[in-house]
Amino acid sequence: MMMHKLRTTCMSVALIATAALLSACGTSPQRLYVNPQVGEMGVVGHGQQVVVDVLDERPSERIGSRDGATNASSYLVVPTGDLTPKLEAQTVSALRRMGFVPVSAEQANQGAAELTISLTELAYGVKRGGLITDTATLNGVIKAVAVSGKQRYTGSYTATRDQGYALKPSQEKNTEMVSEVIGDALTRAFQDTTLIRQLDQ
Template sequence: MKQLRLLVSGLLTILATSSLTGCVTFNSQTLDLHPQIQVSRVLSKEKRIEIVPKDLRSDSVIGYRYTGEADAPSIVLKDSLHLLQHTTEHALEDMGIVRFYGGEFNLTISLIDLNYRASESKIKQTVNLDTKLKVTVSKGNKSYTGTYTADKQQTFVGVPSEEENEKLVNNLFSSVMNLAMNDQQLLDFIQFN
């Protein structure tokens, strides 16, 4: 009986120690972004704009979580076409546009690049992000094209959590969408054509 108690006590000690030191596993992550866009103009609600989203990246993976393991968990963007369409529509709605169908303007928004690169130095991890968008708006034989880039860097103690990653990429994407949706030449093209 005494040996059984010692065995159980030993097992409990091992379990408690392993839960304190922790075997942390990091999973692949799918980002569900919800960018915040602040608009600066009001456009005529009579304008009709058909939005065409495109993802021109060769891979849905934007990067990898740096864990020191050979097979690092990937980070992917959830439904990039829906993200582009939905975010652009909301920004234009905030400007007064309510008709999203063809017949007047065609607005193509293309995600050219979105990259997440993590590196480690001692106990700190630095994440570098960059993204690039291209927007072309056309009416008849006239058009305007703008290209927008944003980058961010943030340092963490240890591996960033899924929540920290999502917030970081969401802030980056909000920045680049704000540049696009507040491009005065783009908005002038819509307003005066």
């Protein structure tokens, strides 16, 4: 009789633990570890040093909801700690390909140009369609500030994506979409001839 009660108690504990685990999984947001890429760039620099600073200035790591709902399991999250080093690596790579020499503030010569790249917006939403399809929308904004001597230039660069779907996009699809939007916005910054001229003085 005691063994039966013990087995029943153990089974109850196991069921509670399983339910708690499933509940925790169900409320976990979808975390996106993105990999933005800057497009091809022409060589325009002449070996000038550029002090690079990259910031994530979004109000939140959470970029939206997969289905427009407010439950935690629908949230999409792009972690700052993962994103910022990748943005910095792409910024440094683009500058090198364009003929500049990216350096830290400690390495810079006096009078070196400065470039600050900030991700200011990354917003994911859902537009309701007909009976079958909805549309995922994504908007990303990069701000660039170039300083050379007493001259300062600020530019804002936006990229968007709309993607129709019948089934909610997978984590892989959302990661790809976010990577493309950030990469496109960053590419547009480096295609701004006024910004580049500011660095090329």
